[in-house]
Amino acid sequence: MKPVPTLFWFRNDMRLDDNPALAHAATHGPVVGVFIDDPTTPRPRGGASRWWLHQSLAALGTQVPLTLRHGESLAVLRELLRETGASRLVWSRRYDPAGAAKDKAIHDTLTREGFTVLGEVGNMLAEPWDISNAEGEPCKVFTPFWKRLQARGWAAPQPAPRVAWAAHGPSVPLDTFCPLPTAPNWAAGWETLWTPGEHGARQRAEDFMAHGLRGYADLRNRPDLPHVSRLSAAIHFGEVSVRRLAHLAQAAAHADPTLRRDADVFLSELGWREFSYHLLWNYPTLPHANWKPAFDAYPWRDPATDPAAARDLTLWQRGQTGYPFVDAGMRELWHTGWMHNRVRMVVASFLIKHLRLHWRHGEAWFWDTLVDADPASNAASWQWVAGSGADAAPYFRIFNPIGQGKKFDPMGAYTRHWCPELAKLPLDFLQCPWDATPFDLATAGVRLGHDYPLPCVNHEAARAAALAGYHATRADSA
DNA sequence: TTTTGAGTTGTTCGA
């Protein structure tokens, strides 16, 4: 008698290592792996994310036989259950509101139809509902959340299970399923920057633990140095498990106690991701509505009705604001699909506070251009910078784009790399070329307004306007 | 229940 297969639905868990759902599926005979592109998804992936998805699917396809299908998820799954004769469907849970709702609907429907449908914990240290404060409510401040999560602990990572994979056709060819960009190919050369897929992620993780972790606590703020993990996209797609990463960091600190502080800071960054999902789960409007409603009163400039605001949004997106550190970050994003976290904070603060454009415009741009675009981290972080989020930065914390550049790119290497038209400018004026003497500018071959833009806003005036705007959000101003 | 202290990532000003 032919054994009944189990259908394993890959989503953002593109790995075999420490994949509890896959481990479960593997205990029930042959496994058919499927990935679905569902056009009814409310907020489809952005372009950069789809580039990564293509590469990640290609990598996963070399590890296991993978069936690729287009279509509404429930319909496709029904079709596959019928075609394969499977009676069991297994997945790693999703925690974004739309994904979780869809999963519940599919679970309920297929269960009613007699199938066994099972979700296991996704790529999380704790499920978003596992953590709550003393009143049983969601945590609204990071530190107590993180303390509670750490006290609770998490499961040790498990090695990849032995799986009896069963190929199943037909499958849509990858180049049709998830096409790479052409005309223009804005991702040209990205394959030399990134190695999507489980193997690349593990390699990157181990390389980081061996060479980047030491000094991480301080040097993670330096965009010119290799002391961040660059694992954000791999984590988003589940190419590496956060439990595995936590384990690797803890093992490194155990082997060498002088790495303790660095490892703790790295773990807390994983904690921020958990906190973001905790917030998204409990407050599903996080990606589009101010978490603090008081911020609804903020006098944003509207690019839809204000041409100057529209112009400034475009300058920001293109890295043409005239503030070199900001422009360097925005160009890094466009050219690599990624931006160093310190620079993300600076460009976000600039959009929100200097240009007084709603954080949603920035969130949307990041959603489309980041390879690591994530519904929880992206929304929570933009709201954090805006001051409208949970445990957010105080409103008067307005990053100085000049000072941040000088402080965190002290040699100017990062800024010069992404703003090559300023490469010959003396360091003293690199972050504020408008202060350079005509002689310095001429020597460096820079004509401000031609080779590099004049600043689109004045820092002091913009800062004052942002502070004035925030008074509208004060509790007693209503 | 009440009180008290804390709260990712900063900037500016004035002594």
Added chain:
DNA sequence: GTCGAACAACTCAAA
């Protein structure tokens, strides 16, 4: 150049 305080007021969490 360095240092501490102010920048506001609020909510949350823990004692």
